[in-house]
Amino acid sequence: MSTPTKRPLLEVRNLEVTYAGGAAAVRGVDLSLDAGQKLGIAGESGCGKSTLALALLRLLPTGTRTSGEILLGGEDVLTMKWGRVRAVRWAGASIVFQGAMHSLNAVHRIGDQIAEPILLHKKATPAGAKKKTGELLEHVGLPAARANAYPHELSGGQRQRVMIAMALACDPRLVIADEPTTALDVMIQAQILRLIEQLVAEQELGLIMISHDLAVLADTCDRLAVMYAGRVVEEGPARQVYEAARHPYGKALSAAFPRIGDAASRFAPRGLPGDPPDPSALPSGCTFHPRCAVALDSCATEDQALREAGAGRWAACVHAGATVHEPGTPAEEARSSAP
Numbered sequence: 001m002s003t004p005t006k007r008p009l010l011e012v013r014n015l016e017v018t019y020a021g022g023a024a025a026v027r028g029v030d031l032s033l034d035a036g037q038k039l040g041i042a043g044e045s046g047c048g049k050s051t052l053a054l055a056l057l058r059l060l061p062t063g064t065r066t067s068g069e070i071l072l073g074g075e076d077v078l079t080m081k082w083g084r085v086r087a088v089r090w091a092g093a094s095i096v097f098q099g100a101m102h103s104l105n106a107v108h109r110i111g112d113q114i115a116e117p118i119l120l121h122k123k124a125t126p127a128g129a130k131k132k133t134g135e136l137l138e139h140v141g142l143p144a145a146r147a148n149a150y151p152h153e154l155s156g157g158q159r160q161r162v163m164i165a166m167a168l169a170c171d172p173r174l175v176i177a178d179e180p181t182t183a184l185d186v187m188i189q190a191q192i193l194r195l196i197e198q199l200v201a202e203q204e205l206g207l208i209m210i211s212h213d214l215a216v217l218a219d220t221c222d223r224l225a226v227m228y229a230g231r232v233v234e235e236g237p238a239r240q241v242y243e244a245a246r247h248p249y250g251k252a253l254s255a256a257f258p259r260i261g262d263a264a265s266r267f268a269p270r271g272l273p274g275d276p277p278d279p280s281a282l283p284s285g286c287t288f289h290p291r292c293a294v295a296l297d298s299c300a301t302e303d304q305a306l307r308e309a310g311a312g313r314w315a316a317c318v319h320a321g322a323t324v325h326e327p328g329t330p331a332e333e334a335r336s337s338a339p
């Protein structure tokens with residue numbers, strides 16, 4: 001959490017997003033991020049990660065209901081006039097989506113696509129934008145001459161580098177990366193993650209990285225928020241959440257990924273039985289209770305807010321803070337008994 005004297009770069013307060021059809025995709029989310037900080041957002045498919053990312057820049061479809069506050073540098077994105085929202089996109093905050101092939105325009109040279117937001121935001125003259133495009137390409141590890149290439153002439157990793165260059169084109173303070181490496185092989189994935197880390201450190205950006213892969217987030221981010229059914233159910237220092245989650249869902253998500261270098265990794269990772277709930281028809285009480293191995297009778301009726309679960313750690317579980325033995329895989333048992 002931020003110090004009271006310094007305003008966070010981004011503060012999300014009680015954000016609620018409901019799609020036109022009634023799906024409550026984001027429910028009461030609070031987040032805080034300082035410049036230079038990297039926040040990971042994890043969760044299964046459908047838990048609301050992308051909806052949250054799109055809400056931050058008011059990119060949700062017409063008819064979607066949004067409430068709460070999204071304070072970017074103290075200004076509420078949700079109540080801004082559209083002209084101001086357009087000014088904030090790219091220049092205040094930008095998004096790198098997964099699957100660069102779909103995000104880039106196939107019929108335009110990549111240099112023109114990177115220069116477009118620079119010109120749109122009047123950050124440079126056409127000649128200045130061309131120069132900056134070359135510099136940005138070199139900064140993300142591509143030769144400036146690749147500006148003349150079309151998207152299909154680049155590899156998947158190179159295209160993702162282009163997306164990162166484009167995201168940085170107008171010098172934003174916040175970058176939101178939504179599954180930026182999901183479509184890439186592991187070697188390229190590692191290169192792109194190191195590039196993102198390097199750029200964040202160099203430019204003191206705030207980074208929100210969204211992924212279903214807790215291991216990737218634990219490796220890249222300072223803090224980690226775990227979402228379930230539209231809520232943040234656990235938050236804390238990234239490595240601690242990954243190694244020893246306090247919420248049964250965080251534990252299950254963590255157990256779903258093998259640990260390289262962990263003696264217990266010879267045991268198979270374990271999946272979580274059942275499916276996430278339909279956001280149009282959420283279960284009563286704690287929404288995780290139908291899948292929870294340690295649910296009490298009261299969990300079916302009593303909702304749980306985030307509560308302190310150790311220093312700098314939060315979990316929305318009746319057991320948070322208490323030691324509960326949950327029957328686990330041998331890998332989990334070995335980990336929990338390790339000194």
Ligand SMILES: Nc1ncnc2c1ncn2[C@@H]1O[C@H](COP(=O)(O)OP(=O)(O)OP(=O)(O)O)[C@@H](O)[C@H]1O
Binds near residue numbers: 021025051279
């Ligand atoms: N345009 C839309 N209209 C109605 N419901 C939607 C829309 N987009 C997403 N949803 C629903 O909102 C919920 C959250 O979806 P969202 O894409 O935010 O999840 P996610 O965690 O990002 O999943 P994934 O990892 O698969 O992208 C899902 O139940 C989804 O079906």
